Amino acid sequence: MSFSLLFVQGLNGLQFGILLFLMAAGLTLVFGIMNFVNLAHGSLYMMGAFIAASLYNFTGSFWLAAIGMLPAMLLLGLAIEYVALRRLYDRDHLDQVLATFGLILFFNELARTIWGPTPYYMQVPDALSDTVDLFGIPYPAYRFVIILVGLLIAAACYVLIHRTRVGMLIRAGSSNRLMVGALGVNIKLLNSLIFALGAALAGIAGLMAGPIMSVQPGMGEPVLILTMLVIVVGGVGSIRGAFLSAIIIGMVDTFGRTALPLILRQYLERNTANAAGPALASMSIYLLMAAVLALRPQGLFPVKNG
Amino acid sequence: MKPSPRMYFASLVLVLLGLVPIYAAYLGEPFYLTLFGRMLIFAIAASSLNLILGYGGMVSFGHALYFGIGSYVVGILASHGLLNGWMHLTATVACCAIVAVLTGLVALRTNGIAFIMITLAFSQMFYFLFVSLKQYGGDDGLSIGGRSNFGSVDFNNGTVFYYVCYVTLLAVMFAGFRLVHARFGMVLRGSRSNGRRMLALGFPTLRYRLTAYVLSAMTCGVAGMLYANLTLFSSPSYLSWTMSGDLIVMVVLGGVASLMGPVLGAISLSLLEEALKAYSEHWMMILGLLIVGIVLLTKRGIYGFIQDWEQFGAASSSLSGSAVTSAKYDKQGEAQ
Numbered sequence: 166m167s168f169s170l171l172f173v174q175g176l177n178g179l180q181f182g183i184l185l186f187l188m189a190a191g192l193t194l195v196f197g198i199m200n201f202v203n204l205a206h207g208s209l210y211m212m213g214a215f216i217a218a219s220l221y222n223f224t225g226s227f228w229l230a231a232i233g234m235l236p237a238m239l240l241l242g243l244a245i246e247y248v249a250l251r252r253l254y255d256r257d258h259l260d261q262v263l264a265t266f267g268l269i270l271f272f273n274e275l276a277r278t279i280w281g282p283t284p285y286y287m288q289v290p291d292a293l294s295d296t297v298d299l300f301g302i303p304y305p306a307y308r309f310v311i312i313l314v315g316l317l318i319a320a321a322c323y324v325l326i327h328r329t330r331v332g333m334l335i336r337a338g339s340s341n342r343l344m345v346g347a348l349g350v351n352i353k354l355l356n357s358l359i360f361a362l363g364a365a366l367a368g369i370a371g372l373m374a375g376p377i378m379s380v381q382p383g384m385g386e387p388v389l390i391l392t393m394l395v396i397v398v399g400g401v402g403s404i405r406g407a408f409l410s411a412i413i414i415g416m417v418d419t420f421g422r423t424a425l426p427l428i429l430r431q432y433l434e435r436n437t438a439n440a441a442g443p444a445l446a447s448m449s450i451y452l453l454m455a456a457v458l459a460l461r462p463q464g465l466f467p468v469k470n471g
Numbered sequence: 472m473k474p475s476p477r478m479y480f481a482s483l484v485l486v487l488l489g490l491v492p493i494y495a496a497y498l499g500e501p502f503y504l505t506l507f508g509r510m511l512i513f514a515i516a517a518s519s520l521n522l523i524l525g526y527g528g529m530v531s532f533g534h535a536l537y538f539g540i541g542s543y544v545v546g547i548l549a550s551h552g553l554l555n556g557w558m559h560l561t562a563t564v565a566c567c568a569i570v571a572v573l574t575g576l577v578a579l580r581t582n583g584i585a586f587i588m589i590t591l592a593f594s595q596m597f598y599f600l601f602v603s604l605k606q607y608g609g610d611d612g613l614s615i616g617g618r619s620n621f622g623s624v625d626f627n628n629g630t631v632f633y634y635v636c637y638v639t640l641l642a643v644m645f646a647g648f649r650l651v652h653a654r655f656g657m658v659l660r661g662s663r664s665n666g667r668r669m670l671a672l673g674f675p676t677l678r679y680r681l682t683a684y685v686l687s688a689m690t691c692g693v694a695g696m697l698y699a700n701l702t703l704f705s706s707p708s709y710l711s712w713t714m715s716g717d718l719i720v721m722v723v724l725g726g727v728a729s730l731m732g733p734v735l736g737a738i739s740l741s742l743l744e745e746a747l748k749a750y751s752e753h754w755m756m757i758l759g760l761l762i763v764g765i766v767l768l769t770k771r772g773i774y775g776f777i778q779d780w781e782q783f784g785a786a787s788s789s790l791s792g793s794a795v796t797s798a799k800y801d802k803q804g805e806a807q
Contacts, residue, residue: 202584249763258583259530260766263723266716267762274756386712390595393588401584444603451596455577458589462580 169302174423175416176299180308182415183315187370188392189399189407190322191363197402197468198339199356202258204265205245206367206392207385208272213238213368214380215276218287221375227290234368242364246357254356269386276382284379311373318369319408326404335359339402339468391418394450398457400464409466414450421449477777481731484738489637492630504629505701510741511636512698517721517733518643519690524719525728526651527683528663529579532587532715533594536574537567537688539710541695543601546613546705556619556626563692570597571688575681582666594710601707612706619700626700636697640734643690648730650686659683720762726774735773 192206216237221230249268253261289307296303326332334355337345346352370388371380378384395414399406426442433441457465488507495503516538523529544563548554578589607613618626626632650656662669662676669676699705708714717740725736743761747754769776 196584200584202587249767252767256766258587259524259719259723259727262530262532262587263719264763264766266720267759267766269716269759270755270762271759274753274759278753278756390591390712394592397581397585397588397592444600447599447603448596451592454589454592455574458577458580458585462585 170423172299172302173304174419176304176308176312178416178419179412180311180315180415181419182412183312183319184370184374185388185391185395185415186319186408186411187315187366187373188388189395189411190319190404191359191366192392193396193399193402193404193407194335194339194359195363196396198335198342198359199254200342201250201254202261202265203250203363204262204389205268205272206363207389208269209238209242209245209364209367209385210371210374210388211276211380211382211385212241212272213364213371214287214375214384215280215285215371216368217372218285218375218380219280221287231369231372234372235365238364238368239361242361243357245364246360250360251353251356273382273385280380280382282382284381287375287380289376307376311377314369314373318366322404331355331358391450394454396464398454398465400467403464403466403468406464406466406468410464414453417453418450421446425449476781477731477774480777484731484735485641488738492633496630501629504633506741506745508629508633508636508701509698510738511633511640512694512701513718513721513741514734514737515636515640515643515697516691516694517718517725517737518640518647518730519687519694520718521722521728521733522647522650522687522690523680523683524722525732526656526663527659527680529680529684530587530719531590531684531687532712532719533590533592534687534691534718535710535712535714536590536594536597537571537691538695538698538714538718539594539597539601539705539707540566540570541692541697542699542705542709543607543613543695544692545619545696545699546615547607549615549617550607550613552616554617554620556621556624559619559696560693563696564689567688567692568685571685572681575684575688579677579680579684591712591715594715595712598707598710598712601710608705610707612704612708615699615703615705618703619696632700636701639693639697644730644734651730655679655682724765724772726772726776726778729772729774732772732774739773 188206188210192203195201195203195206213234217230217234220233221227224230224233245268249264250261253264293307293310295306297306297309298304299309324332326335334345334350338350338352338355342352345355374388391414395407395411398414399408399410422443425446429437429442429445488511491503491507495501495507516534519537520531520534523531541563544566545559548559548562553559574590574593578586578593581589601607602610618632620626624631624635626635651660658669658674658676658679662674662680666676695709698709721736721740722733723736724740725734726732744754744758747757751757771778
């Protein structure tokens with residue numbers, strides 16, 4: 166395997182990891198702080214992608230689509246939280262799983278009704294359709310921008326969580342929710358805020374994934390499951406853990422798909438390798454998760470309490 | 472025990488289920504045998520999930536995994552020309568047990584949200600495994616050439632097969648009843664209410680929970696094996712996350728931690744789906760909203776509703792009283 170292939174695959178892994186982080190950042194806060202199982206996070210991602218794609222095809226401008234999508238997602242997040250999820254915070258996890266499962270069915274069918282069952286296309290914006298030159302190796306500009314934007318958002322999240330008053334309350338909420346409430350902080354407002362923030366981040370992930378993956382009903386669930394892996398591996402409730410484990414999972418998945426079949430081919434005979442390669446590759450991240458859980462059930466980078 | 476209205480109702484449902492083949496033969500509609508056979512099979516699967524979800528407090532969001540393994544065991548063995556039913560059954564139970572022990576050991580190290588996500592992840596892992604097995608149909612699934620051969624019990628005869636499912640369901644319910652009320656079930660329910668206290672009392676709760684998990688997986692595998700015989704098809708969609716979700720919906724809709732609940736849930740969800748499908752092309756949207764509504768508005772499913780109604784009618788019986796207290800204990804455990 167040549168160096169340039171390795172380099173490009175590394176960037177692809179990073180880019181995939183960044184997308185996963187955008188999903189995981191919102192979800193890990195909802196899991197960690199509200200102790201709430203939100204399976205509908207994938208639906209928010211899907212709705213973000215659809216809203217952005219429609220706005221893009223309507224206005225013809227990627228930036229307008231991005232600007233229009235954000236408030237729409239914030240509103241959608243607030244609306245879902247207000248109508249359904251707010252009533253479920255005190256219920257047990259089973260009820261939460263069930264209600265958000267119902268929401269998934271609803272949103273998937275809603276998207277199918279509005280936008281049709283076939284994939285909905287979203288072009289890469291013209292300004293970014295070229296390649297950029299990285300140390301003499303060409304790389305698609307759009308994917309490179311995803312990496313940059315993702316890193317920027319990760320940095321912004323870090324500042325928000327660790328350097329601002331709101332972030333302090335969020336962290337305090339994740340250690341001891343009752344105590345924060347007793348100290349006079351409006352926990353309900355904080356919850357809505359976190360939820361809307363998560364919805365906006367999922368929307369951004371959907372917007373950026375739109376041009377490189379197909380926008381279609383049901384696109385949220387595969388991503389949701391990977392996001393859950395990221396959260397479990399990183400440690401529930403930890404933004405830093407979500408970031409690091411998203412990169413790890415993105416890398417392992419990408420290299421598992423490209424490198425593993427090549428490596429197997431060197432050691433096994435061709436037919437066996439061709440059969441085992443893709444199977445093992447698609448299982449690689451799950452095996453990683455199983456290994457992490459067997460050794461560190463609390464995740465690799467858990468939140469430090471007290 | 473004095474028979475309560477609830478028991479009359481449960482017996483009525485079970486007797487009616489037993490009469491379905493006669494009704495189908497009378498109307499000349501073999502379609503009913505398939506429809507209700509499917510309900511029975513899902514009732515078996517939901518009952519198996521109820522053992523760990525209802526009595527054990529382990530919310531497995533990946534139980535379709537074992538359903539899928541059961542159906543693929545039949546599919547793969549049949550594609551190699553092996554149709555011996557006892558072999559199918561042994562292989563199904565063995566495969567489910569092995570997978571359940573391995574995944575259970577990892578998954579049971581966690582609790583709450585993490586357990587839900589890990590069981591989901593494991594079932595997805597096997598989903599992708601079966602999708603990538605091109606020699607066994609991959610994405611498209613696997614058509615099964617012939618049904619499991621159990622000698623004189625002919626699975627090709629619709630009525631016989633229906634009664635096989637029916638008897639299996641009754642056996643699963645009876646075994647579940649005995650298990651839950653035995654010492655094993657007490658320990659299992661105890662570790663749901665307060666695992667730490669059970670540990671302090673000297674019970675190795677992990678072993679009990681793992682045993683329950685494996686038993687439940689094997690039962691669900693048998694349901695999958697029956698389902699493959701019903702549809703003559705094994706598809707990766709049998710172990711998709713939506714199937715796991717459906718199983719949870721059945722258990723909760725019917726009533727968690729009750730013997731009859733999963734059966735009622737399986738029947739009512741299937742009937743609801745059929746009715747909505749006939750009503751609208753976008754039935755999933757309505758079903759999704761209904762599920763959200765049911766969760767928001769009800770507490771303990773259909774069977775719980777019947778229990779409440781019974782209490783309302785007569786002076787409260789000691790049995791349902793204990794169910795209420797255990798529900799209270801759950802809330803306390805959640806708050807801690």
